[in-house]
Structures are given as structure tokens and as C-alpha cells.
Amino acid sequence: MNDRERTRTIQVPGGDDQRPAANMDNLPTQVITDTSNLKVGVLKVVDGPGKGQERPVFSGTNQMGRSADNRIPLDFGDNTISRQQHAVIAFDASDGSFRIFDGGKQNPVSVNGERLSGDRPLSDGDTIKIGLTTLRFSLM
Amino acid sequence: MHDWFVYLLLGVVCVAAAVRLLRRRPAMQPAQFANEPALATGPELDAHSEPYTPAPSPHQPPMTEQASIVVTACQDAPNTKIMPFAEDMPVAMLQFEGKHGQFPLRRGEVVIGRHSEDDVRIVDVRVSRHHARLVVRDDGGSEIENLTAARAEPNMMLVNGVSANNASIKYGDIVTLGGVSFRYQQAVA
Numbered sequence: 001m002n003d004r005e006r007t008r009t010i011q012v013p014g015g016d017d018q019r020p021a022a023n024m025d026n027l028p029t030q031v032i033t034d035t036s037n038l039k040v041g042v043l044k045v046v047d048g049p050g051k052g053q054e055r056p057v058f059s060g061t062n063q064m065g066r067s068a069d070n071r072i073p074l075d076f077g078d079n080t081i082s083r084q085q086h087a088v089i090a091f092d093a094s095d096g097s098f099r100i101f102d103g104g105k106q107n108p109v110s111v112n113g114e115r116l117s118g119d120r121p122l123s124d125g126d127t128i129k130i131g132l133t134t135l136r137f138s139l140m
Numbered sequence: 141m142h143d144w145f146v147y148l149l150l151g152v153v154c155v156a157a158a159v160r161l162l163r164r165r166p167a168m169q170p171a172q173f174a175n176e177p178a179l180a181t182g183p184e185l186d187a188h189s190e191p192y193t194p195a196p197s198p199h200q201p202p203m204t205e206q207a208s209i210v211v212t213a214c215q216d217a218p219n220t221k222i223m224p225f226a227e228d229m230p231v232a233m234l235q236f237e238g239k240h241g242q243f244p245l246r247r248g249e250v251v252i253g254r255h256s257e258d259d260v261r262i263v264d265v266r267v268s269r270h271h272a273r274l275v276v277r278d279d280g281g282s283e284i285e286n287l288t289a290a291r292a293e294p295n296m297m298l299v300n301g302v303s304a305n306n307a308s309i310k311y312g313d314i315v316t317l318g319g320v321s322f323r324y325q326q327a328v329a
Contacts, residue, residue: 021263025255029318030265031295061265069319083238088265104263 003067007082007106010132021104022119027090030061030071040091040140041098043072048133050076057098057137062089064130065103080107080131087130089122089137098122098137107131230327231276234260237321244327248276251287252317266318268295281310282324 041057055072064072066081072089074081082105090099101119102109109116110129122128128135230244234252243260250259255269262271268288275283286297289305298316299307309315311326 023256024263024265025269027265029254029268029295031268031293031318033293063265085264 003083005079007066008079009106010080019102019104019108019117021085022088022101024088024101027088027101028061030063032071036060041089041137042140043128043135043137045076046127046134046136048076048131049078050074050133055135056140057089057091059091059093062091064088074130074133076133078131078133081133082106087116087128100128232280232282233325233327235323235325236262240320240322243322245274245276250274253287262317262320264318264320267320268318271295271317272297272315280326281308283307284309284315 036059038059039056040059043055043057045051045053045055053076055074058071062071063085064070064074064081064087065084066074066078066086067083068075070084074086082103085103086105086107087103087109088101090101091097092099098121099119100109100111100116100122102116107130111120111122111126113127113129122137124137124139126137128137230246231248232245234243234245236243240262245260247259251270251273252258252260252262253269253271254262254264254267258270260274268291270287273285273287277283284297284299284307286294286305288295288297295318296316297304297307298321299309300314301316309324311324313324314321315324
């Protein structure tokens with residue numbers, strides 16, 4: 001995966017502006033430990049260059065980006081996904097809920113066709129569009 | 141024959157005028173801050189010492205390029221500690237990889253972390269809120285402390301790849317907080 005390649009901006013209605021990242025002050029830090037290595041969900045690529053691939057979602061905080069060092073690496077050649085922290089999925093073990101946070105990057109993120117601004121809850125069966133890639137989220 | 145003599149005369153007058161002009165021009169004087177402590181930013185700052193010329197004496201018109209940066213206060217209060225560039229001059233520089241870019245430190249003590257109230261904010265979920273405290277010493281080095289060390293789930297701090305909770309760092313050292321690294325560098329004007 002070419003990490004030096006710049007992220008390409010795509011034309012999305014109301015997109016390609018620099019949006020402020022979601023407020024992540026209350027989000028726990030992504031520290032990878034034994035307890036946080038529990039797989040709690042899965043993302044399946046349903047459209048885009050990585051179609052058919054799957055990525056696990058872990059307990060705790062999950063950074064999504066094009067670089068391989070993200071906890072959810074979207075490293076299948078879609079250069080419209082930012083390298084680091086294009087979005088973040090957080091699993092709260094206390095109530096079993098998921099939330100998705102916008103990383104404020106070049107290209108917007110949408111959930112079920114609705115543009116993400118800040119953060120919102122994520123539930124089983126939701127589709128996430130990030131760059132030119134569409135992912136379907138399901139519980140483990 | 142006559143023309144030749146006029147040209148010679150003109151030439152002599154021109155040279156004399158140029159010499160006069162050069163002698164009137166005040167020589168650049170080095171800063172006279174013998175009582176001042178060494179700059180926190182280290183020896184390389186000597187390259188910038190020329191702006192701190194003493195206030196010009198009345199019969200010498202100030203050179204235009206110095207006018208805006210002359211330090212005059214030290215003449216009235218010789219014991220006052222004046223740090224040249226105190227307002228604008230960063231005390232050190234944090235050089236991050238990629239888009240995080242450079243972060244000039246304008247204060248001697250900063251908290252680095254992900255929280256919106258942190259002095260140096262790294263918006264990356266691998267970095268903890270209030271992750272580390274960095275205190276710049278007079279010699280340009282720094283003390284860095286991992287503020288997460290005492291928490292229930294400490295987050296890592298590496299100095300040149302080695303785990304540490306308290307460390308002295310010098311220019312060129314690389315500090316990693318969570319998964320984000322920066323190089324501690326001397327500030328440049």
C-alpha cells in the first residue's frame with residue numbers, strides 16, 4: 001500500500017470541504033490490550049476497490065484509515081480514504097453500544113446515505129460510505 | 141585632452157564621496173548582553189544576534205532595517221532580564237510526521253495530548269488526553285513526563301524507541317506518545 005500517495009478529493013454533494021473533526025474529548029484512548037482485543041463487530045466491504053474484504057471491529061476505540069497501522073486498516077487501494085483516522089468506531093463495553101466519529105478529513109463520511117457530522121450511534125446492518133468505499137457493519 | 145581631465149576629476153570626486161559615505165555609516169555592533177543569561181534556545185541563536193543593537197546615539201540616524209527591532213529598555217533598567225524575541229521566539233520546536241507538521245513551543249511548560257484543552261493537541265485516538273508534560277530547561281533540553289503512568293490503563297511513552305515515564309530529552313530525540321511520534325528540535329526564527 002502506497003502510504004506516500006496523497007488522498008484524492010472526490011466530488012460529493014456538499015463534500016470536499018475541511019470539516020472540523022468530531023469532539024473526541026470523551027472518547028477513551030485506543031490502547032491495545034488483551035481485554036480490548038476482543039472482536040465485537042465486523043465491517044464488510046460491499047462496494048469499492050476492496051469489495052468482498054472484511055475487517056474486524058474491536059472492543060474500545062478503533063481508528064479507520066488507509067494506512068496499515070490503523071486498527072481498522074482500509075488498505076485496499078482506495079486513495080480517497082485518508083491515511084490516518086478518517087473515522088473512528090468506538091464500542092462501549094458497559095452498555096454494548098457503538099458510535100462512529102467523523103475524523104474531519106478531506107472526503108466526508110456518510111452513514112445510511114446521511115452525511116456524518118460529528119458523531120452518531122451505529123447499529124447492526126448500517127452502511128458506512130467512506131471515500132469511494134461502502135462498508136456494511138454487523139455485530140459479531 | 142581637456143575632456144580626459146574632466147572625467148578624471150569627476151572620478152576622483154565620486155571616489156571621495158563614496159569613502160565619506162562609507163565612513164559615516166555606523167559599523168554593525170555585536171550585542172552587548174554580557175550580564176544576560178545564555179538564551180534558552182542554545183548557541184545557534186548567535187546567528188540572530190545582530191538585531192539587538194544598542195539604541196542609536198542621537199547623531200547617528202538609525203539604519204532603516206534595524207529600526208523596528210531595536211531593544212532600548214535595557215538602557216533604563218540594566219538589571220531587568222530581557223529575553224530578546226520573548227514574545228515571538230519559540231523556545232523549542234516539535235516536528236511531527238506528515239500532516240501534523242511543526243509545533244513551535246512558545247512556553248516553557250506544556251501539556252501534550254488529545255484533549256481540546258491541551259497546549260499541544262494531537263487529534264489521534266491513540267494519544268491519551270493530557271498524555272505528557274514537557275518542561276523546557278535553560279540549556280535547551282527538556283524534561284518529559286508521562287502523565288498517564290499512574291492511571292489504571294497507562295498509555296505508552298517512548299523516547300528514542302525506549303519506554304520511559306520520566307526522561308530528559310535533547311535536540312534530535314524522538315518521543316512517541318501512543319502511536320504518534322515527534323522530534324524535539326531547536327526552534328528556528
